[in-house]
Amino acid sequence: MADTLTDMKVDRALIDPNFDGYKLSLDAIPVYTSNIEFDLDEVKLTSGQYSLQHLKAFGIHNHLFQDPWATNTVYFVNSRWDIVKFVANNASSLNKGEPVLRLPDADQQRSKSGRHNVSLHFPSPDVLTVADGAGRLYVVRTGDRKLDQEWKVVFRHEIEGQNFQVVHSLLSAEGCHMLEVALLYVEERDMAFEEAQEIKGGDFVSVLEWLTLTFAAETNVWELTRVRRLEGKSAPxxxxxxxxxxxxxxxxxxxxxxxxxxxxxxxxxxxxxxxxAKGEDKKAPAYTWFQSMEDLTVHFTLPENTNKKDLDAALSHNYIKIRLQSQVLLEGNFQQNIDIEGSAWYIEGRRLELQLCKKDPAMWSAVVSGDDRGEMVVDPATAQEIHQRLEHLTSDTLNADPDRSEKPFNSQQLEECDTFPEETSAMLRFDGDTHQSTHLVDLSSHQWLFNTALHSDQMPAVCLRHDVDGLLWQPKANYEKKECPLLHIGTFNALGYVQASKRDKKFAGCSPDLTFAVLCDCVRHVFVYRQPEATLSPLRNRKTGREVGAVAKQQVISLDSTDPVMGLAISTDKIFVLTAKILHVIKVKET
Structure with missing residues (x-):
């Protein structure tokens, strides 16, 4: 089945073309705290988990898990591997948290090398899925979590040799109980050299393990009935x-x-x-190279355990041939002559570096004539030089002399997030039976901002940048073949622009009723952006003279802690911020 390319339809009624920006509010916001009895269980990436997939999938972990059926209840895992429960119905009186379950074989599983942080997901009011980050998945029967019933592990599954996290799970009770679980892990492939050259992204692959569990009423147990697997070269x-x-x-x-x-x-x-058909089978370049007027550098990726004895290199002033055993890596005539005495090659790990000294200063269009297998990249030194030459075009201060020869732009006019991505981002819908992608939504011009679960009976929503705004998109439960599976349900004015300016941002989200958005820095600061609210009496914009009937407020909360922020959760009236030793509860609305 071929992809149906669909466009996201923006609801213009949810866009405010006359938005005047956020006004800083100095209104006091109460913040309540509760000390944590034991430290958080925190695991950082190891030296072997260095790929972009590892960093994107596991580098920034939200240690705070919110119950979608009770949004004022949050959970985290401490250093003893206890799942700790916090209830903040009355924010002014917080307890220290109640341990509800200790994960099985805690001492043994915690000691496994390369494990990830524990992840939780609530698919129903009485079921919890847990990935311990060390290769095990647990299904826990919690009972009614509002009644503090006993939690019990009713199913476990292990993927040998893979440390994973649970990304999403849902429970269907129509006809028979079926539990769908999506797991994510990054796998290193011991590929042959030829395969490594064909697969762009290196030896690491992001794997989505899709498990289907069925509840057998006659035996009163969960059974694994189906395993599906998807692979990609980037973390989702x-x-x-x-x-x-x-x-x-x-x-x-x-x-x-x-x-x-x-x-x-x-x-x-x-x-x-x-x-x-999607263009994904395009081969990766056989090598990369960059140059200056005086020299040229070429990089090759070699198989594991390659040494100099495996390579045979012949170099003259106008010709080169490099062989790896029986395979020719590079052969041909240079565009111009080189200085042999100033040229060299060496091996560092899996990288072969070839340094060529040009005899006459010039820029080449290729390493050797007629060879287009390589990809030219920008030399870091050259990029820095260009940056320095263009630095006068940007400014973080007001232009005091606008008539001078070198006119600066406002630095916020050109942002890093405005650059066109090298890869084309997309949202794909896969059919679980045919294995084909049925719908494709192009996201190449829409930066991802955050994901959020708005309602317990709906799929998670995603916030994407459209121009300067942040638009919230909810996946539909039912849609036609040629219909976009995403529905525009809300807008946070200028949030894309605002988030681009927050260099220290770690977490982002919004309230389930869409009345405010939250950006949280790595340390201490929490920014709240409220939807426009009607004023008691009309105001007038002093610059434009336009009458303003609603004002959007921005509030900044400084936490009384210098520890790194480890987790964020948001309800309709509260913001939960977790640091290493303290849970902060920010009451943003009166209910």
Missing amino acids: DFLTLEQHGRGMIVGSEKHFTFVYDSVKPVDKAEVKESAR
């Missing part, structure tokens, strides 16, 4: 499962494809044809 920005395992929606920079299904074998020919 957004993921949600559809009811009854009909499909999965994935948003990522590089597209995912089905590779395995335990019930219905994947037709690899169809998958390959689908990938070819």
